[in-house]
Structure formats: structure tokens, C-alpha cells
Amino acid sequence: MSIKRQHIASDFFPEAEALRTAYDGKVRSAYQQTVQWQYFCEPQMYTYLRTVPQQLFPEALWGRFTRHLKQWCIDHLGMLPTGAPNFHLMVNGCTLGLHSDFQNGTWGFVYSLTRWQTRKFSGGETLLMRDGVPSYKKHHVQGEVLYELVPAEFNQLLLFDDRIVHGTQTIEGSMDPLEARIALVGHLRATSPVVTGALDAAAARKVVLALHHALAEPVRPFKEVQGVMSFRLAVAADGSVASVDVLTDNFVTARSGHAADDEVAAARALVLDAAARLRFPDAGGPSKVIAAVLLPLPDLRPIELAIAHAGRPDRLRETLKAQLKEGEALGFQVDVQGDSFAVREPLAGTIRIESQRIVATFDPPMWVPSQRDQFQAALNEKLGLLARYGG
Template identity: 70%
Template sequence: MIQRQHVVNDFFAEAEAMRSAYDTKVKDPYRQSVSWQYFCAPQMYTYLRTVPQQVVPEALFARFMQHMKQWCVDNVGLLPMGVPNLHLMVNGCTLGLHSDFQNGTLGYVYSLTRWQQRKFAGGETLLLRDGIPSYKKHHVQGESLYELVPAQFNQLLLFDDRIVHGTQTVEGSMDPLEGRIAFVGHLRPTSPVVKGALDPAAARKTILDLQRHLAEQLKERDDCKDVQGTVTFRLDVAASGKVESVTTLIDHLVTPATGYGPSARVDDVRRIVQEGIATLRFPDGAGKSTVTAAVLVPLPDLRPIEIAVPHGGRAAVLREVLAAQLKELESQGFQIERSGEEFLMLEPLAGTIRIEPARLVATFDPPMWVPSQREHFQANLKDSLGLLARAGG
């Protein structure tokens, strides 16, 4: 089970190929054609960034993302949100202390840095420790306040996105071949992932019923209102629909006062969630299944996302434009199928986008995301549907 942070060494079998592609792309300053964004927020962030496809061949990067996605579903029950940024940090670059709870459940850093041969100081990911420093000690400094995680080559670092974190200032070369090079992104819960005989829609309904039941139970516990975090779990389900075993993948339940330290309130909430999961009953199936799902505490808005935008265009034109837009999403790892006038969204959120005679309608499962994440998704979805409606006119 993964909690606060986790390191995976030797993560991707083709790491050397990706690093070689990067080196080839940037080594000749007169021929390199990478479009870097100089991202600078004074006294907070200074670094260069681009999309990985600028320096890694499309097919190779697609294999990395497929490996990343499968590893994340199997081991943490979460999915990458879109394509990561490629960060390049050379002399003077830094990431100041910040928190990313609005971006994801877990942050990740995948390093292509030749750490053992580096010619710079700094560059470690800094994770602030939980709790309040003890000022009764004679002196409190350094790693009694935080932990430093080196960016070893081909290493994947995962950490709770709520942790205050940053990157130590890089001091050394300005050469892009000698900098700190890493993919940086975020993971979030997906709609329940079903493998096996179970009908996915029926399984999702069972999980949603559980989430609603847990919301009612926890609403009655005033003493647990400050408990927050995500639990993801994988269920082995028999053909009868009975849950045979439960594996907790991540458990990020904390309180602001204790962090990951011992807490009776966290223990109570954890017990309620675990008991609810263990007593689930799915519909009968033709064989065994596995279901991977998440519970966010406090439980978020459990109403489906529903957005409708009027249009006056022709359905055939709208279908073509929408199909082209969705191909871009597919390149980022989204799973989409077409069924008549509907486009079925399978991952990361299950839902549909439907072309009706006078309107475009999008419906999605309620996500296990904090409110700001849901609001951001809804606003972007509404804007996209509005652009589509105008394009089909």
C-alpha cells in the first residue's frame, strides 16, 4: 500500500532510448528546433518546459504513456491526467515550495537525468515533513524539516499532491545536456475500471451506491469532519457478485493536525470505508472480475456531470469536427468509442457526448475529485462544446 510518497527504480525499459532522443534533439544549438517555454514566476518558479513529443519520437512516447497508465492502474488505482510536461532545469532554475492539491491526487516526477554523472548541485525534490517542528530542540534545520529525493535516472517518484514540495535550486552548467531533465505530471482517480465478466455500467452503479452510502454515514460523524484524503482499492469479484478479496492500493487519509501520524479519527473513517467496501455485492456475472475504484473523503458532489449546449449546425458536420477533436484526446491516453450519434468516453471518466437535433449533450460519472478539479473540468467541457457548436454552424 502506498501512502505519503513512493519511489520506483528502473521504471521504463526504453529509458535509454528516450534519453538518447533528447540528447540528439538538443545537442546541436544550431539545429535544435525545440520550442521551450521559459516559465518564470519571480520568487517561486524558474525553469524551461515543453511537451515530451518535442524531443521523444511519438511511438516511443506512446509506449511510455501506455506503460505509465497500466502501472498506475495496477499499483495505485489512478490515471495520469493528460500528457506530462518535460522540465529542463539548468543553473539558477528552481521550484519554490507549493502544494498541488487542485491538480491531482498524486504528483509524479519521472527522471531522465544522468544523476550519477551530474555536474550540478541541487535538483532534488523537496517534500516537507508532516507535523510541527519541535522548537524544544537546541537546533532544528535541514532534513529534520524535509526530505530530499534525488532525481535518479529512470526513476518514478510519486507523492501526495497535498504535501508542500519544491525542487532545490540547480547550481551548475547552463548546458541542456547537463541539466535536470524530467517528466512532471499528476494522477487522479478514474471511473471504476472493470476487467472480466462484470458489466462495466452495472459495476459503476454499485460503486456509486457505495459512495452515496458512505457520504450519509460520514455526514453523521461530526468528529470526523476534518479527515480528508483518497483511498483506492482493487476488488476480486466472484461470478456470484460476492467480493472475495480487497487490496488497498493507496490510503491518503489524514487530518490537518496530524498529517500521516496516528489519529483515532482517521482510524474511524478508514474502518467505515473498509467495511463498506468489503460488504459490496455486484450483479451476477459469467465469471470472475476485478474492479478498481476510489473513495474521496469528504465525499464530493455525487451528481453526474451534465452539460447541454444549443447548436444550429448539421449533425454530419458536427460529427466530423467532434471526431477530430476527440482524436487529440485519444493521443493523450483517453479511451473513446463511437456508437451512432454518441461518443462513449471510457477513461479516465466514463460518459457520453451526444449530438441531438438542436443541442450537444455531455454526461459523465461524478468524479472522485476535489470540488475545484470538477469545476475546472466542467468549465473546459462547456467551452469545448460551445466551440464545437459554433464550428458546426
């Protein structure tokens, strides 16, 4: 399966009814409800209520959902969620106006817990604009000639290219949170190469980074092509690539959108050919490598930060260890290795507490510049606070 523009996964989570039951229990009684909701209102654009899912779901259940979501996304898209999703509650009058989210991720997702088949409201569908600009030669066009409406079916995961102009149809009907349109909403983007099997992960990442550098000149003529391709490489014991399985491919041009295009096809073929010819170190056994290529190619320099501190290194390490729990602190997943922290997600890298400075180094991400800038700014702020107050 190669996902190009959008995809629907029905019956996504085996414990969807448990999630819904937990939500119902939290909102059923107005006098006992303890959920803190943010009323998110940007006039003429957004109106809805949102909260963090941890306020609604038991910790163990929520942990199983996030692990299921993460593994499904890696297996089927070669992507990872960008932190925890938001929980959206939409009752009468709520709406999400048309917008695009390319700065947030590569793919957007909506996981619905709405009782769609028995709903007591109209609206609530996710609206996805179709490619192309209406032409005067078409005369009068309206409705789903211009867009697609995707119902928010119960236990459905909807994925779509984050560049697509999209929104949610205005809810008209009930004000009861038990009869509302409810969903988990978030974004996905590429991570550092994911390696399973005999290959050393660090060595495999070096090979993939060399691929990115080697593509710089060959892809230069395809400057109009933009998007991300993710793929799974089956690597033989001797390091040769036995097969390339494309997971997602949203290469487009502004001219053609997601329609067939010769320039897109040529760029796609170039990337796939280069991936198939990769040579990894001999590992003595087979492996799988999931990787991604962004076009136009982004900044291929590592992310590097060095922040001075005047604290005690041992105290700083303990403070950082407490902050870098799974699901916290920019979504990092970390292995402690002596005086260093080896980060696995959202990017492979290291954080070291030295005698007078905190040093962080991360792989160059296959992200658009604004996503890299946001990550770097957030990391700089987080480590800056640690340097000032953690030791």
C-alpha cells in the same frame, strides 16, 4: 503494496535509454535544435524551461511510454494521469519554490531522465516537507528534520501526495542542456471504476456509486479526515466481493498528517468494511473492479452539460470524432457508438450530438471541488467551440 505518502519506482521504463537518446539528439546542436521551449518564470517562485514531450520523442516511443505509465498507475494506484505530463529542463539558476498541488491531482509524479550519478551540478533534488509544525520545545531544528530530499535518479518515477508542500532545489552548475536536470512532471487522480472480467462495466459503476451514496451518513462524524483511498476488488462469479486490496491510502487529518490517528483509522475501517460488503450482479465469472473513495465525499451528482448549436449534426459528429483522438481533448478516450460517443477516460460518460444541442453526461468524479470545476469549465469551453465552429 499500499502507497500512503510517497513511493519510488526504480528502473521504471524498459526503454529509458531510448528516451534519453532521443532527447540528447534534439538538444545536442544549438544550430539544429527545433524544440520550442517555454521559459516559465514566476519571480521568487518558479524558473525553468518546459515543453510538450511530443517535441522530443518519436511518436511510437512516446506512445509506448504513455501506455506503460498509464497501465502502471492503474495497476498500482488505481489512478490515471491527468493528460500528458510536461517536460522540464532545469539548468543553472532554475528552481521550483515550495508549493502544493492539491488542485491539480491526488498524486504528483516526477519521472527523471537525468544522468544523476555523473551530474555536473548541485541541487535538483525534489524537496518534500515532512508532516508537523516545528515546536519551540525542540529548540533548534534544521535541514532534513524539516524536509526530505529525493535525488532525481535516472529512470526513476517518484510519486508523492499532491498536498505535500514540495519544490525542487536550485540548480547550481552547468548551463548545458545535456548536463541538465531533466524530467517529466505530471499529476494523477481517480477515474471512474475500472472493470475487467465478466462484469458489465456500467452495472459495476452503479454499484460503486451506490457505495458512495451509502457512505454519506456513516462518514459524517469524520469530517476532519480528508484524502483518497483506492482499492482493487476481487469479485466472485456470484457478485460477492472475495477480497479488497488497498492500492493507495492518503487519508489524513490536519492535526496528524500522515501519522497514525484514531479518527483516520476508524474512517478507513468504515470504508473498507462497506467495500467488502458490496454485492455486484451475478456475471457468471470472476472480475476485478478498481475504485476510489474521496473524503470528505464530493458532489455525487453527475456532471451534465447541454449546449445549443445551429450546425449540421453529421458535420459536428465528424469534427468531434477528429478532436477526440487518444491523448487529445482533455485526455478523452472514446468509443463511437452510433450517434453517441462513449467516453472511458478520464471519466465514464457520453457525449451526444442531437439536432439542436450537444449533451454531455459524466459520472460524478472522486475529485476535490476545484478539480471538478476545472474539468467542467474546460469541457464547456471545448463543446462550446464545437457548437460555434464545428458544424
